Amino acid sequence: MIELQDVHKSFGPKRVLRGVTLSIPRGSSMVVIGGSGTGKSVLLKCILGLIRHDSGTITLDEEDVTKVERDAFLARFGMLFQGGALFDSLPVWQNVAFRLLRGSLKRPKAEAREIAIEKLRRVGLTADVADLFPAELSGGMQKRVGLARAIAAEPEIIFFDEPTAGLDPIMSGVINDLIREVVTEMGATAMTITHDMTSVRAIADNIAMLHDGVIQWTGPVADMDASGDPYLDQFIHGRAEGPIEAVR
Amino acid sequence: MTWIATLLASIGRTVLGALAAMGRLSIYAGETISHMIRPPIYLKEIGGALLSVGYFSLPVVGLTAFFTGGALALQIYSGGARFNAESVVPQIVAIGMVRELGPVLVGLMIAARVTSSIAAEIATMKVTEQLDALVTLSTHPMKYLTVPRVLAGLVMVPVLVGLGDIIGVFGGYIVGIHSLGFNPAAYLQNTVDFIEARDIVTSLAKGAAFGFIATLMGCYYGMNTSRGAAGVGKATKGAVEAAAVLILAANFLLTNIFFTI
Numbered sequence: 042m043i044e045l046q047d048v049h050k051s052f053g054p055k056r057v058l059r060g061v062t063l064s065i066p067r068g069s070s071m072v073v074i075g076g077s078g079t080g081k082s083v084l085l086k087c088i089l090g091l092i093r094h095d096s097g098t099i100t101l102d103e104e105d106v107t108k109v110e111r112d113a114f115l116a117r118f119g120m121l122f123q124g125g126a127l128f129d130s131l132p133v134w135q136n137v138a139f140r141l142l143r144g145s146l147k148r149p150k151a152e153a154r155e156i157a158i159e160k161l162r163r164v165g166l167t168a169d170v171a172d173l174f175p176a177e178l179s180g181g182m183q184k185r186v187g188l189a190r191a192i193a194a195e196p197e198i199i200f201f202d203e204p205t206a207g208l209d210p211i212m213s214g215v216i217n218d219l220i221r222e223v224v225t226e227m228g229a230t231a232m233t234i235t236h237d238m239t240s241v242r243a244i245a246d247n248i249a250m251l252h253d254g255v256i257q258w259t260g261p262v263a264d265m266d267a268s269g270d271p272y273l274d275q276f277i278h279g280r281a282e283g284p285i286e287a288v289r
Numbered sequence: 290m291t292w293i294a295t296l297l298a299s300i301g302r303t304v305l306g307a308l309a310a311m312g313r314l315s316i317y318a319g320e321t322i323s324h325m326i327r328p329p330i331y332l333k334e335i336g337g338a339l340l341s342v343g344y345f346s347l348p349v350v351g352l353t354a355f356f357t358g359g360a361l362a363l364q365i366y367s368g369g370a371r372f373n374a375e376s377v378v379p380q381i382v383a384i385g386m387v388r389e390l391g392p393v394l395v396g397l398m399i400a401a402r403v404t405s406s407i408a409a410e411i412a413t414m415k416v417t418e419q420l421d422a423l424v425t426l427s428t429h430p431m432k433y434l435t436v437p438r439v440l441a442g443l444v445m446v447p448v449l450v451g452l453g454d455i456i457g458v459f460g461g462y463i464v465g466i467h468s469l470g471f472n473p474a475a476y477l478q479n480t481v482d483f484i485e486a487r488d489i490v491t492s493l494a495k496g497a498a499f500g501f502i503a504t505l506m507g508c509y510y511g512m513n514t515s516r517g518a519a520g521v522g523k524a525t526k527g528a529v530e531a532a533a534v535l536i537l538a539a540n541f542l543l544t545n546i547f548f549t550i
Contacts, residue, residue, distance in 0.1 A: 086421070089424075089425060090424075091421050091424055091425070111427075112427050115424070115425060115426075115427045116427055118425060119425075120422070120425045122418045122421065122422055123418070124417055124418060126417060126418040126419050126421065126422035127419075127422075128414075128419055128422070129419075139426050139428075140426050140427065143329070143331065143428065144329065144427050144428065145427070146427075190426075
């Protein structure tokens with residue numbers, strides 16, 4: 042289980058997280074929603090230790106994430122970045138098998154390639170893309186490769202940062218279905234950041250709404266429409282009027 | 290009195306900023322050296338960096354050294370003619386290239402070619418979250434990106450300086466025998482007789498220092514870039530400027546040190 046208790050993070054005078062408290066049960070899919078610039082990605086990066094939070098505690102299975110052994114901790118995670126973050130200088134299969142070609146999870150090259158091709162198939166890509174470079178792929182294909190890389194080492198926890206950003210509705214649906222499938226199939230704990238409500242309904246078991254640096258509402262996705270929370274209502278219905286200022 | 294306080298505060302801020310920047314750079318250099326001697330070592334990345342910094346820089350370094358050696362021979366010949374010292378061309382070309390121009394020109398060419406490319410590449414990786422991706426894949430960006438490049442600078446730039454020295458002297462030789470009427474055998478003999486082992490050692494030592502500076506600046510500015518395309522451009526410009534200035538400053542310091550030894 043991932044637990045955040047009163048997490049704060051500021052960048053200079055800008056207070057992005059102002060006391061975030063949130064629990065993500067093992068094996069569940071949590072989707073964090075909120076407007077652009079509300080600190081969703083910062084929250085996710087704080088959990089991973091990519092950004093150091095100023096105060097509060099973040100624990101994974103009751104261990105403080107700032108005090109764990111980093112390699113072992115990170116080996117439990119997979120992450121799909123918003124823009125894919127594929128390594129331009131490496132062919133697709135080496136991107137997917139990156140973790141399997143070096144470090145503690147290192148496998149023989151042929152075996153790593155085989156696993157990479159199998160993961161590419163899992164996300165709906167054929168073996169002939171394996172030797173292409175990321176720049177030769179479309180945005181949707183890059184997202185799939187990013188997803189294949191995130192699941193290549195079969196992590197316990199997978200983070201998805203805006204998985205459908207910049208994709209057309211059909212490709213977004215494909216990516217949402219893939220995420221749901223791989224998370225269910227692997228039994229992984231998932232945390233997704235998005236402001237795409239279609240993704241929310243497709244991926245989430247639970248949702249949390251981040252606004253003004255705190256979790257404004259959290260609960261099962263089934264309760265979302267009848268939450269009675271004015272912030273959440275405004276957000277899910279995309280209304281310009283309400284407690285959330287339209288111009289930030 | 291207010292304007293004096295404002296002026297002093299402004300000077301203070303600038304000095305503090307410069308000291309802080311030097312501190313950050315020193316820490317980064319220290320971390321780089323510390324990561325160089327600790328596993329894991331990424332041999333494939335080191336191999337790629339050796340090729341990129343060394344082999345692929347050879348054409349530009351060779352051409353620069355050749356033309357500089359040739360121009361130096363012409364300058365010394367015409368300058369020497371003012372006090373009947375035309376015959377010193379082989380010796381001055383040799384000492385000028387090996388002690389000074391070879392290392393400095395190679396260092397500056399590496400700053401232009403390699404520092405800019407390293408800074409732009411790593412800065413782009415940073416703004417497209419590839420550095421974060423490396424971390425989540427349990428790979429330390431400093432070990433994977435900085436160490437191979439800085440090692441390549443330390444190893445390959447002295448090699449390039451050595452080759453640049455030879456090619457520069459050869460440029461002077463070609464001009465000397467074809468345009469200035471020197472006897473080929475006498476030119477070579479004078480060159481070989483005049484150069485000392487100490488000159489070559491100082492030349493290569495300068496090369497190692499300049500290679501370290503050039504590659505370190507590329508990595509440091511790349512990893513500390515701000516957001517977007519403008520950030521990448523700023524990082525690249527800053528890296529090349531810093532590398533060029535530090536190479537020239539280091540050249541002055543090292544020359545001073547070598548003179549006193």
